[in-house]
Amino acid sequence: MPTPDYSQGPDRWALLQEVSEFLFAEADLLDERRYDEWLDLLADDYQYSVPLRMNVEYADADTRGETKAGSEVCWFDEPKSTVELRVMQLATGVHWAEEPVSRVSHLVTNVRIEEVAWPEVKLSSRFLVYRNRVADETDFFVGRRQDTLRKTDDGWKVVRRYLLLDQTVLLAKNLSVFL
Amino acid sequence: MTTGSTSNPCPAPPPQAEDPRRARDLVDLETGQISREVFFNQEIFDLEMKNLFPRAWLFVGHASQVPNPGDYFSSWMGSDPVLLTRDVDGGIFVLLNSCRHRGMRVCRYDEGNTMQFTCPYHAWSYSMDGSLVNVPGDLFGVPHMKAAYSGKLDKQNWGLVRCPKVYNYKGLVFANWDENAEDFLDYVGDFHWWLDNLADAFDGTPGETEVFHGVLKWRIKSNWKFVSENFLGDTYHGASTHASVEAVGIGPGGRGKRRHGERQDQGGHSTGRMKTSFRNGHGASDNLAYEIAYPEFIEPEMNEYFDQAWATRKERLDAEGRRLGGRGPATMFPNMSFAAGFPRSILVAHPISPTETEVWRWFLTDKKAPEPVREWLRQYYMRYGGPAGMTEQDDMENWDYATQASKGVVAQRYPYNYQQGLGTEQLSELDRAVHSNHAISGEVNARAFYRRWSEFVDNLSWDELIEIAKSDDRIDAIIRRQEEEAVTEAAAGKVNH
Numbered sequence: 143m144p145t146p147d148y149s150q151g152p153d154r155w156a157l158l159q160e161v162s163e164f165l166f167a168e169a170d171l172l173d174e175r176r177y178d179e180w181l182d183l184l185a186d187d188y189q190y191s192v193p194l195r196m197n198v199e200y201a202d203a204d205t206r207g208e209t210k211a212g213s214e215v216c217w218f219d220e221p222k223s224t225v226e227l228r229v230m231q232l233a234t235g236v237h238w239a240e241e242p243v244s245r246v247s248h249l250v251t252n253v254r255i256e257e258v259a260w261p262e263v264k265l266s267s268r269f270l271v272y273r274n275r276v277a278d279e280t281d282f283f284v285g286r287r288q289d290t291l292r293k294t295d296d297g298w299k300v301v302r303r304y305l306l307l308d309q310t311v312l313l314a315k316n317l318s319v320f321l
Numbered sequence: 322m323t324t325g326s327t328s329n330p331c332p333a334p335p336p337q338a339e340d341p342r343r344a345r346d347l348v349d350l351e352t353g354q355i356s357r358e359v360f361f362n363q364e365i366f367d368l369e370m371k372n373l374f375p376r377a378w379l380f381v382g383h384a385s386q387v388p389n390p391g392d393y394f395s396s397w398m399g400s401d402p403v404l405l406t407r408d409v410d411g412g413i414f415v416l417l418n419s420c421r422h423r424g425m426r427v428c429r430y431d432e433g434n435t436m437q438f439t440c441p442y443h444a445w446s447y448s449m450d451g452s453l454v455n456v457p458g459d460l461f462g463v464p465h466m467k468a469a470y471s472g473k474l475d476k477q478n479w480g481l482v483r484c485p486k487v488y489n490y491k492g493l494v495f496a497n498w499d500e501n502a503e504d505f506l507d508y509v510g511d512f513h514w515w516l517d518n519l520a521d522a523f524d525g526t527p528g529e530t531e532v533f534h535g536v537l538k539w540r541i542k543s544n545w546k547f548v549s550e551n552f553l554g555d556t557y558h559g560a561s562t563h564a565s566v567e568a569v570g571i572g573p574g575g576r577g578k579r580r581h582g583e584r585q586d587q588g589g590h591s592t593g594r595m596k597t598s599f600r601n602g603h604g605a606s607d608n609l610a611y612e613i614a615y616p617e618f619i620e621p622e623m624n625e626y627f628d629q630a631w632a633t634r635k636e637r638l639d640a641e642g643r644r645l646g647g648r649g650p651a652t653m654f655p656n657m658s659f660a661a662g663f664p665r666s667i668l669v670a671h672p673i674s675p676t677e678t679e680v681w682r683w684f685l686t687d688k689k690a691p692e693p694v695r696e697w698l699r700q701y702y703m704r705y706g707g708p709a710g711m712t713e714q715d716d717m718e719n720w721d722y723a724t725q726a727s728k729g730v731v732a733q734r735y736p737y738n739y740q741q742g743l744g745t746e747q748l749s750e751l752d753r754a755v756h757s758n759h760a761i762s763g764e765v766n767a768r769a770f771y772r773r774w775s776e777f778v779d780n781l782s783w784d785e786l787i788e789i790a791k792s793d794d795r796i797d798a799i800i801r802r803q804e805e806e807a808v809t810e811a812a813a814g815k816v817n818h
């Protein structure tokens with residue numbers, strides 16, 4: 143069997159189709175609050191980062207437009223073990239920020255393969271996370287997302303998720319949902 | 322034309338007719354009831370903006386955010402945008418971020434470095450270079466100066482408005498628009514011990530802290546005072562509001578350990594913990610005698626750093642005759658809250674409307690903390706605080722829906738209850754302060770906060786504000802109560818014998 147050519151042609155399209163479907167299915171698990179199944183899709187070395195955005199000059203936008211994951215304050219910058227704590231908190235039944243439960247939809251679009259370094263694939267996409275709470279409390283979290291997926295014997299796993307939320311001041315009162 | 326710079330003091334507000342609404346009438350200290358109008362009435366909010374925020378000492382930012390000449394950080398003081406700047410000589414200035422020509426917000430960047438702010442509208446420029454202008458912030462460049470103003474524009478009088486009172490307390494930068502305001506140290510009084518614990522390194526080295534880069538900013542749909550009051554001494558909310566994070570355990574000890582990381586043998590409920598309430602409105606959830614050691618961590622390098630820091634601090638403070646407690650959470654009147662322990666963080670509640678607030682949170686670390694300690698703290702801070710923090714998420718839910726359910730016409734007729742610990746206050750060694758008699762319950766701090774709040778909102782003059790808080794009548798009440806109790810006990814003793 144010839145080695146797949148992920149740089150172009152049918153192999154690339156098939157791969158894009160496969161990883162896109164994985165991302166959509168993952169989004170469904172989140173929105174259906176099937177957190178245990180969702181956690182299984184995160185690699186043990188998973189890292190989740192959402193830096194803060196800042197108003198800076200045009201010339202600095204690429205270098206200073208957001209805080210640095212790994213050393214500066216971010217909305218999120220954490221390993222899987224912290225994500226697991228968050229899931230546990232949601233399940234307590236007394237996590238008031240999500241009691242009663244919010245209605246959440248994760249939209250993932252503009253999915254594109256940035257790089258293939260088998261068994262890892264780097265993806266670029268856009269996200270729109272919609273949350274509706276209680277009655278009229280409605281939040282939109284929108285921005286750019288970069289995911290690194292890894293193909294394992296146990297299927298695809300998310301290794302790295304890095305999101306650039308398009309807000310400097312968070313216009314929602316909290317971030318009690320996963321972006 | 323006056324000499325000197327009018328970019329300088331804030332002009333005195335015009336005298337106003339006696340306002341029929343008295344904030345002091347909305348705060349009933351005798352019975353411990355506070356009108357909901359304090360929180361939801363637009364007129365009251367407008368009076369806060371006019372009479373409180375331009376006269377109170379407000380936290381603007383941290384000196385470590387502007388380390389170099391030309392560095393600036395955009396901030397807010399009440400309703401006004403300001404710039405915290407550093408000039409060529411290392412001086413710190415607070416400037417109104419509004420062009421003197423037509424008021425354009427001269428700088429809309431969150432932070433940066435420049436020696437000159439040029440207004441986008443018509444390009445008046447203001448210099449931070451003291452060699453070009455009299456005082457940093459003064460007007461430097463004016464397009465068509467000769468043609469437009471016949472060269473007669475008095476640039477010295479049209480610089481960016483400079484905040485007349487700025488105080489750098491160990492890196493914490495505070496400012497006050499009122500030239501006649503009480504000096505910072507008098508305003509703070511003995512509450513400074515809590516600021517010291519915030520600003521000093523964990524080992525007690527004065528002022529050896531800095532903030533992590535990145536300020537969390539978020540909007541909530543509730544009144545700014547909900548936030549101030551929460552950190553002022555509301556330890557009562559923890560068990561219920563934070564039940565979920567407490568059940569999970571996110572603290573230094575790992576899973577299942579308390580979120581603040583108190584050592585198990587001392588816990589969060591140890592005897593000796595009392596809240597501290599100052600006559601001039603500041604309040605803390607603890608007292609200086611509540612000396613609780615730094616937490617026990619899972620990681621050996623963390624224990625090494627903090628055991629050493631605690632030992633050094635104890636030695637240093639013992640030598641100074643100081644107590645080791647005083648880590649908060651606490652609120653410096655009116656809207657700067659902080660905790661000086663785990664986490665170590667500053668929060669400011671910027672008022673936007675009676676029912677909207679922008680909250681800012683900074684995180685601090687020791688300047689000399691080694692990389693693993695810095696990194697541990699950073700991760701702990703992020704999972705604890707701010708809108709994504711597992712603790713703080715639940716606070717916002719309560720504040721916002723308390724607001725929704727309080728602002729109705731009928732709801733507003735019924736006051737909030739502030740009766741916890743009424744008449745059980747305890748004496749303090751601190752100047753013009755009293756303590757609660759319980760660690761968790763007790764609303765003495767809030768009662769004092771709203772009392773001071775009403776005195777500002779009613780626009781008492783600085784002479785009156787200072788005079789009225791020169792003594793603390795709560796202390797007299799405690800002494801009277803204790804004398805009465807002694808008499809009763811003595812009488813009971815006679816009967817028994």
Ligand code: FES
Nearest residue numbers: 420422423440443
């Ligand atoms: S408003 Fe700034 S120059 Fe006109």
Ligand SMILES: [Fe+2]
Nearest residue numbers: 558562563716
């Ligand atoms: Fe809280």
